[in-house]
Amino acid sequence: MIFKHLGYKTTLAIVTVSLAACSAKAPEDAFIHRALHDYILPLHGNMAERSKHFDEVVSTQCSHSASELDMAALQEAWRLNMRAWQQLQAINYGPINEQNLAWKFQFWPDSKNLVAKKTRPLLAENADLSVEKFAKSSTVVQGLSAVEYLLFDFKLASKSPSKDALCGLLSMQASQLKVNSSKLLQEWQGSYGKQLSNYGPENVSFPxxxxxxxxxxxxxxxxxxxxxxxxxxxxxxxxxxxxxxxxxxxxxxxxxxxxxxxxxxxxxxxxxxxxxxxxxxxxxxxxxxxxxxxxxxxxxxxxxxxxxxxxxxxxxxxxxxxxxxxxxxxxxxxxxxxxxxxxxxxxxxxxxxxxxxx
Amino acid sequence: MNRREFVFAGLGLSLAGLFSCDTPLNVRTLLLSGYQDRFNKANPYGIAAASIEGKLRFMLPLPQRIHQVLDMSPLQLDVGKSKNSEARSCLAIARRPGTELYQVDVERGFLLNKVVASANRHFFGHACRNKDGKVLVPQNHLDKKAASIAVYDPADTWRLLEEIPLPGVGPHQIECLSDGKTLAVAMGGIHTHPNTGRRKLNIDTMQSSLLYIDSNDSKVLAEYYPEDPKLSLRHMAVCRDDRVIIAAQYQGPSENIFPLAFSHHGEENLKAFSAAEEDWRAHQQYIGSVSVDPSGNTAYLSSPRAGIVSRWNLNSLELEESYSLRDACGLAYAKEPQAFYISNGLGQIVNVKNTAIDRGADQYMAQKQALKQSQINTTVFEKTMIWDNHLTILS
CATH class of the missing domain: 1.20.120 (Four Helix Bundle (Hemerythrin (Met), subunit A))
Incomplete structure (x- = not known):
């Protein structure tokens, strides 16, 4: 018998590989593979790309010499970013859950209008708002809902907030969306994607x-x-x-x-x-x-x-x-x-x- | 004449025999939980036991769905009387609106006794045992909007001794404190009735509390209220020094965020656990189970809605770490091998070796990320089993 000259651990490894090979033929395996490569990774890639694009539009607008922001350009970039996030919402497992990031992308429902109540004071701080303070702020002010408030709220628009005030906050929000989206993509491309593919009894997440x-x-x-x-x-x-x-x-x-x-x-x-x-x-x-x-x-x-x-x-x-x-x-x-x-x-x-x- | 029913050993033997071992256990520590078998539509519910190494010891089908399992090992006062000190048992308590308690021999996996609730009563799935060996079981009254604690004497054919009235509705978990008479009761405050299924009938007027009651004279000793009346206090664990760790399930709007766990040890108010708003948000307003280590340094909270289990420092009441585990709810601590165990609805029981107890805090923080990956290991995976919400360890 071929196993005769092999150690126990080697034999076990061969058996394990054989079992893995058998399971690779299972229809579940093909579905999991396609879900990862044709769904999870592309949607995370799209989210990272749209968040990067939004951050670039904010940077361009805020560094522009014109005194007023091109709100239409910012709003369009936000809509694209929001669309990518809405598509990603079905992937509520993995790094987004482990790192508790979902609320940093969107705060909703908001029946108490917390987004407006908590974002307004930060806007008033204007140039005094530091990255550290923003990072420690409630998730309510950090994601796409808070950005929506800055870009679309008619009551806020009627008060004509200064470009500096809007840009101070928008830049931090956009930067954080970009960083978090990129982090999620990297996790899925790396260890978490492997974890999903390599399901098995010792895999605590996917037994x-x-x-x-x-x-x-x-x-x-x-x-x-x-x-x-x-x-x-x-x-x-x-x-x-x-x-x-x-x-x-x-x-x-x-x-x-x-x-x-x-x-x-x-x-x-x-x-x-x-x-x-x-x-x-x-x-x-x-x-x-x-x-x-x-x-x-x-x-x-x-x-x-x-x-x-x-x-x-x-x-x-x-x-x-x-x-x-x-x-x-x-x-x-x-x-x-x-x-x-x-x-x-x-x-x-x-x-x-x-x-x-x- | 009450409806108490006394069933002698042997009733469940034929079923248990399918799964039980030929020889007594070599390893005494057992993991016990109620289960639902996904592929057995005729007899889906029961209690199962696994060794601490993960070997399934028995599955015992039972008529009603089980919630908590209570250790009924011989007390110190019984050891001298018993010819066989190995004869350990447990009590499986039917989940709301169940009406039965099952005493099970955990060495062989067979039913010893079945106790049926009095007329117009149902249990809530939890019970505790006091120093005298009496078993105290919160129960709902079906003929009026009221609740009480049924006191049974296992040594006297499970005779119902009395009903201790409660000053509110919806009691859930109960713990017997070390003085032998004080009971801590998580008064969830939610009124339900089997006629309306599991529908919550009084959400607008509910009031939850942590209640202390003297089981000798039924007097309310003290009652403590959470910050919001809709924070339904439901599950708890008690440290060796009788410090109570109690956790909530919030019944209000999803965007309202409150601390979901509290400590109480004689203070004037419940002391809330401390965490950032986003960390509480991650628990999705729902704690399903609580466990503490005997030294009182560490608590675990499970949040099955969110698929996370969080670990807390009981000295500072601060969050130390969260683990991601789908549909995780049952929690228990094993003295040997000094680890917390977690069960879930996917048939998994995993162990989390909490090295932070042994290491300095700074050293621990430095290794936090590595620990997150390395410390959780699978003990049991029975893919057809859905473990119910609570896990019990018999040492």
């Missing part, structure tokens, strides 16, 4: 292939649950009896970007579904019927979102909630498929203590 799959799909579910339970439901007042429609509870009411946020969320779900092979993985597990239902519901929700060119803020302010209600209902249907039918079809666990605590 087997199904757990790795569950992480990836749980991220999709978390995104859809937030989209269906928070992003429109609060503004529509559909969660409490006698609650009124309140457009100021929309995610990006200042920039009127909430519809685009949801489109970006679904573009992210679509990306994993089609390009990264989630649909074909589901079909390979004997769940073609479910895959067809998800495909149809995803498409229907996207079509509903595109069916109205107005922002949700405009529509709700005008008293028209039909499209928003229809989108929310469609999001709920899609969420249900992810929450109840996918776990049964794939025999994966999407959280237990979490959803069912005491």
């Amino acid at each position: 087997d292939a199904k757990t790795a799959v569950a992480y990836i799909i749980d991220g999709q579910l978390a995104l859809l649950e937030t989209a269906s339970n928070k992003k429109l439901a609060d503004a529509l007042g559909s969660k409490r009896k006698n609650a009124r429609v309140n457009p100021y509870l929309l995610e990006s009411w200042r920039s009127q970007n909430s519809r685009k946020n949801l489109l970006a969320n679904l573009a992210s779900v679509d990306l994993l579904w089609h390009r990264a092979g989630m649909k074909s993985y589901l079909e390979s597990q004997g769940a073609k019927g479910l895959a067809d239902k998800i495909e149809a519901e995803l498409l229907a929700t996207q079509e509903l979102l595109r069916a109205d060119s107005r922002s949700f803020f405009s529509a709700l302010t005008a008293g028209d909630k039909d499209n928003a209600s229809a989108v929310n209902q469609s999001l709920k249907s899609l969420t249900k498929l992810y929450k109840h039918e996918i776990p049964a079809a794939l025999e994966i666990q999407l959280g237990f203590n979490n959803n069912d605590g005491d």
